[in-house]
Amino acid sequence: xxxxxxxxxxxxxxxxxxxxxxxxxxxxxxxxxxxxxxxxxxxxxxxxxxxxxxxxxxxxxxxxxxxxxxxxxxxxxxxxxxxxxxxxxxxxxxxxxxxxxxxxxxxxxxxxxxxxxxxxxxxxxxxxxxxxxxxxxxxxxxxxxxxxxxxxxxxxxxxxxxxxxxxxxxxxxxxxxxxxxxxxxxxxxxxxxxx
Amino acid sequence: xxxxxxxxxxxxxxxxxxxxxxxxxxxxxxxxxxxxxxxxxxxxxxxxxxxxxxxxxxxxxxxxxxxxxxxxxxxxxxxxxxxxxxxxxxxxxxxxxxxxxxxxxxxxxxxxxxxxxxxxxxxxxxxxxxxxxxxxxxxxxxxxxxxxxxxxxxxxxxxxxxxxxxxxxxxxxxxxxxxxxxxxxxxxxxxxxxxxxxx
Numbered sequence: 235x236x237x238x239x240x241x242x243x244x245x246x247x248x249x250x251x252x253x254x255x256x257x258x259x260x261x262x263x264x265x266x267x268x269x270x271x272x273x274x275x276x277x278x279x280x281x282x283x284x285x286x287x288x289x290x291x292x293x294x295x296x297x298x299x300x301x302x303x304x305x306x307x308x309x310x311x312x313x314x315x316x317x318x319x320x321x322x323x324x325x326x327x328x329x330x331x332x333x334x335x336x337x338x339x340x341x342x343x344x345x346x347x348x349x350x351x352x353x354x355x356x357x358x359x360x361x362x363x364x365x366x367x368x369x370x371x372x373x374x375x376x377x378x379x380x381x382x383x384x385x386x387x388x389x390x391x392x393x394x395x396x397x398x399x400x401x402x403x404x405x406x407x408x409x410x411x412x413x414x415x416x417x418x419x420x421x422x423x424x425x426x427x428x429x
Numbered sequence: 430x431x432x433x434x435x436x437x438x439x440x441x442x443x444x445x446x447x448x449x450x451x452x453x454x455x456x457x458x459x460x461x462x463x464x465x466x467x468x469x470x471x472x473x474x475x476x477x478x479x480x481x482x483x484x485x486x487x488x489x490x491x492x493x494x495x496x497x498x499x500x501x502x503x504x505x506x507x508x509x510x511x512x513x514x515x516x517x518x519x520x521x522x523x524x525x526x527x528x529x530x531x532x533x534x535x536x537x538x539x540x541x542x543x544x545x546x547x548x549x550x551x552x553x554x555x556x557x558x559x560x561x562x563x564x565x566x567x568x569x570x571x572x573x574x575x576x577x578x579x580x581x582x583x584x585x586x587x588x589x590x591x592x593x594x595x596x597x598x599x600x601x602x603x604x605x606x607x608x609x610x611x612x613x614x615x616x617x618x619x620x621x622x623x624x625x626x627x628x
Contacts, residue, residue: 410612413608
């Protein structure tokens with residue numbers, strides 16, 4: 235786990251009990267996790283009373299350093315020993331390392347979920363709706379008498395914004411073809427998961 | 430149901446009595462060809478010269494014939510009704526038979542051409558799929574994230590478009606389930622009853 239100079243110096247300040255009392259450390263640590271994992275946390279609670287006496291610039295530096303460290307650990311799926319080594323190098327004492335690792339363990343899954351969802355992908359299908367109609371006549375042709383399906387695929391962009399749906403019509407045979415192919419895909423998924 | 434022909438229409442078709450049946454057959458062929466590919470005025474001029482009449486007369490004759498065929502096909506009128514509709518024109522027995530044959534021979538094709546004129550949504554053409562597993566991204570290493578990438582081919586007004594879509598295994602199974610339900614609907618009593626009774 236490689237951390238930049240800036241991050242390392244921030245962590246070193248955080249490790250110093252002269253700058254951060256134990257309660258201040260706890261609050262900052264929790265704040266760092268919350269700001270990453272909680273989507274509503276735009277107002278990061280760096281104005282907690284316990285942190286009042288610390289210089290705001292220093293606070294921001296340490297908060298950014300802690301957040302970066304958390305993200306790097308999450309990105310590389312670092313285990314406890316990797317994180318411990320890293321924090322040791324930044325002069326954290328045993329107790330503070332334990333606290334960090336416990337807090338990390340608590341939030342690890344959510345962190346990985348969020349990191350995993352960042353990225354580009356083709357339009358993602360989220361749902362499907364369908365309509366079955368029986369065509370009787372058109373302005374150009376009477377007595378058509380055939381069933382038709384209208385299928386709408388609900389799709390989402392990679393940043394979870396919705397995108398106009400993909401709609402198309404098909405006959406019963408075409409729908410059977412479509413379903414058949416999807417079932418092939420599902421079967422091959424199942425086989426792959428058993429390998 | 431009988432076809433109602435206007436006076437003008439009857440007049441245009443009247444020209445057909447002045448030519449022999451081979452020519453009527455030829456006009457019929459031209460009419461269907463025009464339906465398939467669009468009109469070509471040069472053909473009128475060629476025929477006009479050969480038959481020694483103005484090209485307007487030829488055009489009206491062919492158009493009248495076209496209207497007869499398309500209206501009949503659109504409404505899917507029966508043989509008897511077609512014969513009765515044509516009777517009012519006062520043509521010879523031979524010409525009536527010829528027109529009926531022209532109608533019956535070309536009806537299916539004309540109906541499929543007319544069918545393409547209806548307002549349409551993009552329609553399904555085919556689908557290709559691919560199984561992918563995402564192993565890592567810039568923000569997260571060591572992943573195992575399966576996904577199915579789908580290339581959906583659609584037709585719209587003769588143009589083929591392609592959409593690239595992706596879905597996860599759970600959604601894929603959900604899609605299959607929903608669409609199988611859709612297919613099953615045609616077999617229910619309700620749908621069967623409607624298909625049987627609307628004719």
